[in-house]
Each structure stands twice: as structure tokens, then as C-alpha cells.
Amino acid sequence: MSVEAGGAVRTEAARGGTGRPHDKGAGFWFGRSGLVVAGILAAIGGYLAIGIATMDVPEGAKVPGPQFFPTLITIAIFVLALLLAVQTLRHPEHVVEPAARHRFHTDWKSLGLVFGAFLAFALLLVPVGWMLTAAMLFWCVSRALGSPRPLFDVGLSLVFSSCIQLAFGAGLGLALPGGILEGIYG
Known part of the structure; x- marks a missing residue:
């Protein structure tokens, strides 16, 4: 954009250009x-x-x-x-x-929280069990994405992971790791 005499603002496209500052030699990947x-x-x-x-x-x-x-x-x-x-x-x-x-930036805090949650999920899945580790993963991702209601997210995460456990167990006949809760529902 440029400002001309009289305060009129004209874009590159209005002056006949394409509006792209790197037209020359930009190549296919631009x-x-x-x-x-x-x-x-x-x-x-x-x-x-x-x-x-x-x-x-x-x-x-x-x-x-x-x-x-x-x-x-x-x-x-x-x-x-x-x-x-x-x-x-x-x-x-x-x-x-x-x-x-x-115009884009990386939110390293959120990215780190999601990465850490996936790593913890992978390490804790067998010893702790699906229901609790999946709930932890869902909760951490919701926090990383900016959810303002942490207690609601805990409840929703537990309900969601329980429904998936039930769907795999009853619906498909597949057992997800029970972990420390195995004697209760397994």
C-alpha cells in the first residue's frame, strides 16, 4: 500500500501490480x-x-x-x-x-503441554490404564487449547474416556488397558 497526494491509499493491485512483494524469483513454493x-x-x-x-x-x-x-x-x-x-x-x-x-506465531507453551501430555499418555497407558490416562490427555489438550473451565473439563474427560472404554469393550469386544482400575470394571 502507498499513500498518495491528498491522503488516498492505493494498494499494489490498484496500481497494476500483483500485491506480492516477492514476485521476482519467488518460484513454485511461494x-x-x-x-x-x-x-x-x-x-x-x-x-x-x-x-x-x-x-x-x-x-x-x-x-x-x-x-x-x-x-x-x-x-x-x-x-x-x-x-x-x-x-x-x-x-x-x-x-x-x-x-x-x-501474522502467525507458535504458542510454545501450548505445544509443550500437548506434547508432554502425549508423552505421559504413552508412558502411563499400561500401568495406569486407558480410562485415567485418556482423561488426563483430553484434559491437558483442552487446557492447551485455552478452555477456561478446568473442573468441567475433568468431568467431561472422564465421561469421554469411559464412553470410549465402553464402546471398545462392549461394542467391539476389544479390551483397552485397565491399569489400576482393572479389578473394578475389567
């Missing part, structure tokens, strides 16, 4: 950083697909079987990766003003 995320999603989908293909399935497994839900999730990941890639290729993000280049 404004297409979303392709990196699409690539990461596709890699995760590939990892899951290999895991599903090499999964040991008992011969007497009932339909839909242990590969059904992971297959649905893997398909959804591939579809999202494809949609993100198409969207990024069709509509790359263009910087209108040089000051707009730094």
Missing part, C-alpha cells in the same frame, strides 16, 4: 507451504496402511474385524491430504503486504 502438511499427512497415512497390512488378525475374527476402523481412519487421512494438496495448489496463499508475512 505460498504453497501447505503442501508440507499434506505430505506429512500422506506419510502418516502410508505408515498406518503398512501397519494395517501387516497386522496379525486372528482367523476367528468377526466382521468388521480389527482392521476396519484403522482402515477408515487411514482412508480419511489420505482424503484430507489430497484435499489439502489440491486446495494449496489451486489457491496458494499470497502475501499482500510485507508486514503480513509474520
